[in-house]
Amino acid sequence: QKEVEQNSGPLSVPEGAIASLNCTYSDRGSQSFFWYRQYSGKSPELIMSIYSNGDQEDGRFTAQLNKASQYVSLLIRDSQPSDSATYLCAAFTGGGNKLTFGTGTQLKVEL
Amino acid sequence: GAVVSQHPSWVICKSGTSVKIECRSLDFQATTMFWYRQFPKQSLMLMATSNEGSKATYEQGVEKDKFLINHASLTLSTLTVTSAHPEDSSFYICSARGHLSYEQYFGPGTRLTVT
Numbered sequence: 685q686k687e688v689e690q691n692s693g694p695l696s697v698p699e700g701a702i703a704s705l706n707c708t709y710s711d712r713g714s715q716s717f718f719w720y721r722q723y724s725g726k727s728p729e730l731i732m733s734i735y736s737n738g739d740q741e742d743g744r745f746t747a748q749l750n751k752a753s754q755y756v757s758l759l760i761r762d763s764q765p766s767d768s769a770t771y772l773c774a775a776f777t778g779g780g781n782k783l784t785f786g787t788g789t790q791l792k793v794e795l
Numbered sequence: 796g797a798v799v800s801q802h803p804s805w806v807i808c809k810s811g812t813s814v815k816i817e818c819r820s821l822d823f824q825a826t827t828m829f830w831y832r833q834f835p836k837q838s839l840m841l842m843a844t845s846n847e848g849s850k851a852t853y854e855q856g857v858e859k860d861k862f863l864i865n866h867a868s869l870t871l872s873t874l875t876v877t878s879a880h881p882e883d884s885s886f887y888i889c890s891a892r893g894h895l896s897y898e899q900y901f902g903p904g905t906r907l908t909v910t
Contacts, residue, residue, distance in 0.1 A: 716897040718898070718899070720901075725886075726903070726904070727886075727888045727901040727902060727903050727904040728839070728888075728901045729901065730898060730899070730900060730901075733897070733898055735897075772839070774899075776897065781827065781844060782829065782841060782844055783829075783899055785838060785839050787838045788838065
């Protein structure tokens, strides 16, 4: 079992819809979770951090964390074509010093 | 968010030569820096972790004598690819994290092509 798992997609949503991206993790000791956006040919960009159960909102983005079920999700409201990218979920695992990344979900927002 | 720069953004070199890539944290002190490699349409692969003033910790399968990492100051880390070969052609990305921070910020990456 991978430490951080994501569906590779592609996930296609129409412009203006809500995009829902999901991620599960295997290490119950993980405390810190992150969502990165990576455009093709570019490096990842941090868009959300979440450390406690519940929702955390930042503009059109909402990160959700459920430690009991070991999943993290990212909601993107009013999706725009410019949101089309690969979204990487990451978590500190194994009590270590490094982030473990999922393989990413490709999001396509269609006109 | 914090800003991390990398230089050069792209480089072409001949097989057998060495290439140095710089990674700088511009507005914070990076106690820990990370070097990743990413091949087309593949996931990020962590190569090594370095703490300022300490030797880098390399991931399994990464040759420490081929990929030399130096983290001499709180704002600068360098990766030197020695005796580069075409199979080393990839997108190299650094990231940095400050003291007491969990958030990790990426540089824009360096695209290396070895001919």
